[in-house]
Amino acid sequence: MNYASLPEAVLAETTVEEPAVGELAALPAHSLSVVVPMYNEVENATALIDAVQAALAAYPWPWELIVVDDGSTDGTGRTLDRRARETGTHIRVLHLARNFRQTAAMQAGIDASRGDVVATLDGDLQNDPADIPRMVARLLAEDLDMVAGWRRQRQDGMFLRKIPSMLANRLIRRVSGLKFQDLGCSLKIFRGSVLRQVRLYGEMHRFIPAWLATVTSPSRMAEEPVRHHARRAGSSKYGISRTFRVLIDLLAIHFFLRFGTRPGHFFGGIGLGVLFVGSLMLAYMGVLKLTGHEIGTRPMLSLGFFLVLGGVQLLTTGVLAELLMRVYFDVGRARPYRVRAGEGSETPGEAPAEAGWHG
CATH class of the missing domain: 1.20.58 (Methane Monooxygenase Hydroxylase; Chain G, domain 1)
Incomplete structure (x- = not known):
């Protein structure tokens, strides 16, 4: 993506140190899936694929980009297909039958992902794909389950986006107990084995950290400052009405976090x-x-x-x-707990072959 026309002050505020290719190569072996839901973003479709391709061109480990066309009616799907064919087979486009909204589109991308690490971001190019390698490096180096983006310098309208988002973040922190500054940022990096234990419904994509807290410890989640850019093309799909939907969703979050098993x-x-x-x-x-x-x-x-x-x-x-x-x-054989996968771990109820009895 070309940011040459952005104000110098904005670029200065959003500049962050990127990890060297050698540092990324020293990380544990892994594969990366980038999931991007898009709806009526024909102006950004080609630029999105190009931006991710440029950001990960030197990435030393296998990676794929999964773009989910959420029932777009403006030609977004056709544009994505054309650019994907031109770029390579590592670009995959999923077409949903109709507009199922962002949460379902994100879940569809997660279901289709094959990576050990999963990155999610919005398709409007306000998130910067160049932040992905640095966030993946922190996730693996610090053995975390999630690294969430923190838009310190948001480039949104004050009243239409910042104020409702600030109030929603405050409510979410109070209800969920998570101390993140920016729970609404779509740019997040997850350990795939943990993320796939969570199912997203309704409009719960903005509460993924809270849902993730039901299967892992908040101490295994971190927040990383990321760049944020003003929308350059297309129109925002968010409005003031989402603040009221957040309040309703918070009730469900509170119930499942506190009383989900009782x-x-x-x-x-x-x-x-x-x-x-x-x-x-x-x-x-x-x-x-x-x-x-x-x-x-x-x-x-x-x-x-x-x-x-x-x-x-x-x-x-x-x-x-x-x-x-x-x-x-x-009957469903579900368990009210989760065992973190790792070296030396085992599945409950299944003893390893060398296990014996004491005495």
Whole structure:
């Protein structure tokens, strides 16, 4: 990508030290998959492939680029296909049947990836592919599971993008417990074996670090300053409305992070509280009735009755949720934990051939 026309101040702010080819060659052997979802980005399609190709041309390990055309209607898919044929077989283009939105497109790319390391970035060229080698080097050198980009000098409009993003990041940090400064940056590097344990649904692509925290420790995640460029072509697919969708998604994140394996505690805790308040109201009404007061027309009688009824329903919902969770873990053979793959590790329930008994 040609950044010659960018202001010198911006270039100075975003300049970072790149690792030498020799340093990359000294890293553990690996393969790299770069996943990029695109929707109606025909102006950036060719430039995106060229930018990734230029950034990784000297990369000493095998790599591939997977571009997911998320049901574009402006010719993005055709442009990607043409440029991929011209560039090489390491450029793969996936065409989704319709616009499934960014999360599904990103999951499709992850499913199609074959690399030990997976990099994700947006297709609007605001993320700089030249940051990928440095981030991969840190992931492997420090034995991490994720390195997320931190856009220190964002080149977005203040009110339309920065303020909502700042508020969303603050809420996400509070709910998820992650201390990252920029959870909304799409440029991230993952250890493939860990990322593939997470499934993305709805619009959960912006919460990948939080979902990743369900299968690995936050201490194995890091944040790296990256360059960020103003959009040069096309139009943004984001708006102020995504802030409200973030709030809704945060509720799901909070539930799955805190109560994903014990839903009975969530529903039961609320149910017991509601049941207790309703019982107090009905007990008070009972005392009034026994002392000769008329209670038939009092709102508290109806409120107490419905609170008791709601509390019982929440308790039974918690029991049903626990039953479903047991079915999920017992019948589906899923486990409520993850073992980190590595030298000397083994699969639970499968003893190595040389294992014996003590005594």
